[in-house]
Structures are given as structure tokens and as C-alpha cells.
């Protein structure tokens with residue numbers, strides 16, 4: 001460790017080498033050869049884990065064979081934003097299709113107790129100014145976010161043509177008529193001039209491949225399909241059905257952190273099965289200050305979103321308009337801290353010095369997170385097991401004020417699996433270290449597929465020009481222009497996290513993409529074109545740009561404890577969560593799109 005890095009930090013009350021070795025130890029315990037293959041797909045005998053608890057399954061309707069201007073697959077924020085922007089651009093018939101019974105996307109499915117956003121609602125909920133809406137809290141609870149999604153759908157008149165409880169099964173490009181034919185599991189054979197795919201990045205729940213999982217005789221469900229018929233209560237808690245139940249929850253990620261306090265309050269006994277502890281920092285939720293909210297000047301939401309995205313991208317903004325746990329972490333652990341150090345040194349930091357300083361700052365930050373555990377959780381061995389030993393960005397940081405105190409309840413037992421995970425599920429319960437914990441119910445808080453193929457997660461394949469399917473075209477990875485259009489798939493827009501740049505505030509990235517795609521659609525109208533398609537050369541150039549900007553964070557991710565951020569420990573050259581994305585970050589990406597629009601050439605697109 002160089003003297004500069006140490007000098008910059010002042011007093012260091014920890015031994016970096018000792019911490020590094022502890023981190024490596026904890027990572028090594030968790031690395032397993034099967035990586036992503038350890039999980040079980042929710043299909044075949046596990047298909048019922050994906051059933052929709054919120055709809056009338058007897059619902060029927062006649063198949064549709066009509067034509068609309070735009071079909072949007074996915075009614076979450078991505079689909080809603082695309083629809084809103086296309087509506088503003090004058091598109092008339094817009095049809096949202098979703099397998100869910102309503103709009104809302106992730107907020108439709110995730111209604112588990114305690115569900116709430118943990119990016120501030122003032123920047124997380126899209127179109128607040130357009131709709132004249134005010135979030136009730138700094139961090140909105142799920143029902144409000146769901147209601148906001150409905151409000152967007154009503155405001156932009158999206159219910160009229162929407163098809164819910166409808167799963168797309170395939171799509172085919174109709175060369176003769178320059179349009180798409182969309183087939184669904186309700187025997188629809190509808191057509192659309194344009195299709196937008198907004199199917200979401202974390203939309204397919206996954207189960208752990210634990211031996212004996214099918215033999216359990218009690219009740220089981222995944223957090224994204226919460227069974228309130230069984231537990232009683234609602235998203236706000238009061239799970240009265242659990243008063244006489246021994247409940248197990250497997251997983252301690254961002255979802256579990258939010259629902260465990262409610263399970264702890266309601267269950268007769270709660271067993272929390274932990275493989276890796278989350279880093280849980282201060283949340284500090286509060287009702288919205290109405291006076292402050294009404295004082296905001298027009299254009300405020302965009303300004304706040306941009307300020308947050310700049311800060312979490314490591315830009316040194318003159319002010320922090322959000323001032324929460326996210327911006328605190330990013331101000332402390334990114335280029336902002338490096339710039340501050342350079343100012344103090346009076347020169348630029350050498351790359352090595354910068355890396356070392358970041359590492360020291362990370363240890364210090366995580367020591368704070370670990371201290372929060374020991375000062376909150378009374379039982380020393382439980383507190384010790386709840387401490388996370390990895391760098392802050394190895395896993396998604398969590399923010400909660402009731403999670404750690406829940407472990408002080410006499411009815412809650414933390415079953416730490418020492419990084420190994422649950423050993424076996426039996427007819428009566430769960431086995432760890434040879435001990436069987438008898439339970440009535442198992443809640444799987446084991447997350448969602450990430451890193452599986454696009455078409456698998458979307459649930460269908462697409463046949464483009466000349467009979468080529470999207471899975472064939474993307475066999476070696478996605479190929480797009482700006483992550484939004486692909487050659488051979490005319491009049492199709494992708495909204496999501498493919499070959500784009502994202503930010504912690506994902507709705508911000510979705511809003512930029514939606515506005516960009518709507519611009520392309522309206523420009524094509526102005527130019528009397530009925531076909532818009534990315535050229536092969538534009539695809540190649542964008543691939544080269546992705547390669548050029550790739551975040552080479554291999555070492556960082558290799559030293560991380562496994563999870564979906566680092567492909568379960570099987571790290572590729574271009575890193576983890578951001579692999580295959582535009583690595584120069586969202587601020588540059590949004591500017592690049594704006595400049596592309598400004599130039600007015602629709603460069604890289606062929607219009608006919």
C-alpha cells in the first residue's frame with residue numbers, strides 16, 4: 001500500500017491486508033463450479049411457482065386479429081414510458097401486452113410485505129410532473145408505485161387497447177406488408193406496424209437447486225408471488241395467518257431485507273437461512289414535506305434525476321439534491337473521492353494510488369456497515385454472522401432500519417450456512433449442517449434470472465427478416481445500434497438494459513431510451529418511411545464502441561463474493577453486472593443519443 005493512499009485517508013484503524021485476506025476467504029467459501037446452473041428454472045414441475053396470484057384464472061376473451069400502430073410487450077416502467085412518449089409523439093393505437101393482469105411490471109409482481117423502492121421516489125417514479133403527482137413518502141411503498149403505474153396508463157389512455165393475462169408466444173416479420181404479426185397464448189394473431197420490447201431485466205423468478213426441494217410437505221412460494229391467502233395481511237404487514245406458523249425464508253438479498261421485519265413481527269417462529277449477508281445501511285424514510293414539494297420549480301424532476309445520475313456515475317456535482325445513502329456511497333467511493341484527493345494533493349493520482357485509495361475507502365465504509373450490525377444486534381454470534389465481508393459494490397447495497405433489529409426478536413433465528421447455502425429440504429423442513437429445522441412454510445427469496453438468454457427471459461423468440469430468429473442473430477451476444485434496434489428486425493425497439501448504459505435509478509435510463517425511440521418513430525413519419533432498420537455497419541460500430549468502453553473490472557469482480565453482479569463468481573473479461581453494456585456511463589450515453597438526434601441524419605438507420 002503506497003504512502004500516498006494512506007496519507008490521504010489520515011488515521012486508519014484497520015489492517016487492509018487482514019481485511020483483504022478475510023474477504024478472499026469468504027469469497028472462496030462461496031465459489032462453486034456450477035455458477036448460474038445451481039438455480040432451477042421456474043418451469044415444468046416448478047411452473048406453479050410462477051402462477052399469478054392476483055388474477056381471476058377463469059378470465060377468457062376472444063382472440064384478436066386486428067392491426068394497431070404499436071405493440072409494446074411489457075407493462076412495467078419501460079413499456080409505460082415508451083407508450084407515454086409515443087403517445088406524445090402522436091401515435092394513435094398503442095397496445096400494451098403483458099402476462100400480468102395489469103400494468104406495473106416488477107411492482108405488479110413484487111407485492112411482498114414491506115416492498116418499497118429504495119431509490120428516492122421523487123426521481124424513481126416517472127412522469128411526476130406530467131401527471132401532477134406527489135409521492136407520499138421519500139421511498140414509496142409498493143401499492144403507491146403500482147397505483148402510479150395505473151395512473152400513467154390512464155393518463156395516456158393505454159387501457160383501451162391493452163391485453164393483460166396474455167403471453168406472447170412468437171412474432172414474425174411480414175415482409176410483404178412491412179409489419180409484425182404477434183402470436184399469443186390466447187390464440188391472438190394481431191399485427192402491428194412497430195413493436196417495442198420492454199420485458200424487463202429481472203423478470204423471471206428463480207429457485208435454488210436444493211436437494212429434496214420437491215419433497216417438502218408444507219407450503220412454499222417465491223417472494224414475487226406472495227401468497228396472502230396463506231399468510232394473511234398485505235404489503236403493509238399484519239400477516240395474521242402466520243401467528244401459529246413456523247416460517248423459513250431462504251435468501252437475504254434486497255427483497256428479504258424488506259420482508260423479514262414483517263415476517264418477524266407476525267410469524268410464531270421465523271428461521272432466516274442465510275448464505276451471504278447483505279450490506280444494510282441507513283434508510284431514513286419519511287413522509288414527503290409537502291411545502292418543499294410544492295415549492296419545486298417546473299422541470300425539477302429532470303434536474304433531480306440528472307443530478308442523481310451524475311453523482312452515482314462519479315461526477316462531482318456542485319450540489320447533491322438527493323442526499324441519501326446512494327449518493328453518500330458514490331460520493332465516497334468513486335471518481336468524486338479521487339478528485340477530492342487530487343485537489344488535496346495538488347496533482348492527479350496515479351492509477352495505482354487511486355485504486356489503493358478506493359480500496360481503503362471501501363474498507364472504511366464497510367467497517368461502518370459492519371459496526372451498524374454489532375451496535376444493533378444484541379446476540380454477538382448472530383451479529384457476527386450478519387456482517388458482510390466484501391466490497392460495497394460486489395452486491396447491491398441495501399438500506400433498511402428495521403431489518404437488523406428484527407434479529408433481536410426472540411421468535412427469530414438466523415441460520416447461517418457459512419456460505420454453503422441450504423443443504424437439503426425434507427418433507428418436514430430444512431437441513432443445514434445436519435440439523436433439520438421443522439417448518440410449516442418456506443418462502444424463497446432467491447431472486448431472479450440474470451445472465452440467461454434474452455429470448456429465454458422474454459419467454460418467446462422473434463422471427464425477423466429472411467426467417468432469421470433473434471436467438472440466432474444474437475447467438476454470440478446481443479447486436480444492436482444503441483441497444484435499441486437490431487439489423488434484420490425492422491420496426492422493433494428494445495427498451496431495457498441491453499448494450500445501453502444504466503444508472504442506479506433505472507427509470508431514468510428507461511425514460512431516455514423511450515424518448516429516443518419515440519423521436520425515431522416520429523422522424524420516420526415526417527420522412528414518410530414505413531420501415532426503419534439498423535444497418536449491419538451501425539451494429540458493428542456500436543459493438544466496437546461497447547468493446548472500446550467496456551469496464552475492465554475483472555480483478556474487482558473476481559475478488560467479490562459470488563452473486564448476479566459477477567455472474568456467480570464466473571467472471572468474464574468485461575466484468576459483471578455491466579458486462580456488454582456501454583461502459584462510458586449514462587451521462588455520456590444520454591449525451592451521445594441527444595447529439596445523434598440533434599444531427600438529424602438518423603445515422604445508422606435505413607428508412608424505406
Ligand code: NDP
Pocket residue numbers: 030116117118119202208209210250251252253254255256258273274275276396417420421422445446447448562563564
Ligand atoms: P437476490 O438475487 O439479490 O438475492 C437472492 C438471495 O438468495 C441471496 O441472498 C442468495 O445468497 C440467496 N440464495 C440463493 N441460493 C441460495 C441457497 N441455495 N441457500 C441459501 N440462500 C440462497 O434477489 P432479491 O430478490 O433479493 O433482489 C433481486 C434484485 O431486485 C435486487 O438486487 C434489486 O436490484 C431488486 N430489488 C430492488 C428493490 C428496490 O427497492 N428497488 C427491493 C428488492 C429488490 P447469495 O448472496 O449467497 O447468492
